Each structure stands twice: as structure tokens, then as C-alpha cells.
Amino acid sequence: FILNGPNLNLLGTREPELYGTTTLAEIEAACVGKACEHGLEVDFRQTNHEGVLVDWLHEAHAAGAKAVIINAAAYTHSSIALLDAAKAIAPPVIEVHLSDPQTREDFRHLSYIGQAARQCFKGKGLASYLEAIEAAARL
Numbered sequence: 001f002i003l004n005g006p007n008l009n010l011l012g013t014r015e016p017e018l019y020g021t022t023t024l025a026e027i028e029a030a031c032v033g034k035a036c037e038h039g040l041e042v043d044f045r046q047t048n049h050e051g052v053l054v055d056w057l058h059e060a061h062a063a064g065a066k067a068v069i070i071n072a073a074a075y076t077h078s079s080i081a082l083l084d085a086a087k088a089i090a091p092p093v094i095e096v097h098l099s100d101p102q103t104r105e106d107f108r109h110l111s112y113i114g115q116a117a118r119q120c121f122k123g124k125g126l127a128s129y130l131e132a133i134e135a136a137a138r139l
């Protein structure tokens with residue numbers, strides 16, 4: 001499962017100086033291609049709603065997903081519910097970000113879900129996702 005949180009549906013036009021001009025559909029296509037190289041299937045989703053992300057983490061567990069790659073976007077920095085869900089499920093969780101939150105505003109330095117993530121790939125745009133898929137394939 002590759003899960004994307006709030007405002008990532010706007011990629012392509014959203015703050016391109018920070019996030020680039022690649023759309024989420026283009027990220028999805030690249031992820032499907034990279035996963036295919038490793039014989040993995042991708043279920044790629046986006047929502048603006050915190051509880052939906054919680055439900056999808058549970059669904060990944062129930063489906064026996066090999067891994068969950070998640071860009072929780074702003075919920076990274078606020079959601080204890082996502083942290084608890086990530087802790088509650090069996091599939092390993094890998095955190096991704098297009099930008100590097102550590103080099104941005106102070107309020108982005110704390111990642112709740114990161115406390116349950118095996119690894120974090122950040123600051124490389126689309127490549128953050130592709131590196132996360134490589135890591136998932138190695139698990």
C-alpha cells in the first residue's frame with residue numbers, strides 16, 4: 001500500500017518551488033513501474049481525511065500487505081492516531097516525504113508516524129517514493 005495524505009492531490013500546482021511539478025498521477029505511475037520491477041503490486045491511494053488513513057492502515061494489515069509506504073503530509077506532524085495505527089499493524093511502515101521537513105519550519109521537525117516507521121525517505125521528490133519501494137522490496 002502507498003498512502004498519501006492531505007493536499008497531495010494538488011501536486012503539480014501546489015507550491016511547486018517546494019514540491020516540484022510532478023503530479024500525484026505521475027508519482028503513482030512511476031511507483032507502479034518500480035514495484036513491477038520487483039514483482040510487487042501497488043495499491044496507491046490519496047485522501048484528505050485523517051480517519052480514512054487510519055482505516056487504510058487497518059486495511060493494509062487485514063489484506064496482509066507486504067509494507068505500507070506513507071506520506072501522511074501535514075498529519076505527519078499532528079496525528080497520534082496515525083502513530084497508534086502504525087504501531088498496531090503487522091506490515092512494516094515506511095515514511096516518505098517529497099521535501100525534507102527537517103530543513104523547514106520548526107513545526108515540521110516532529111514526525112509522530114516516524115516513531116513507528118522502519119525507515120524514512122525524504123527530500124528527493126519522486127525519488128523518495130522510489131527509494132521507499134526499493135526498501136520495501138528488500139524487507
Ligand code: DQA
Pocket residue numbers: 006007008071072073074075076096097098099100101108
Ligand atoms: C510533505 C511535508 C509535510 O510537512 C507537508 O505538510 C506536506 C508534504 C512532503 O511530502 O514533503 O503536505 O509530507
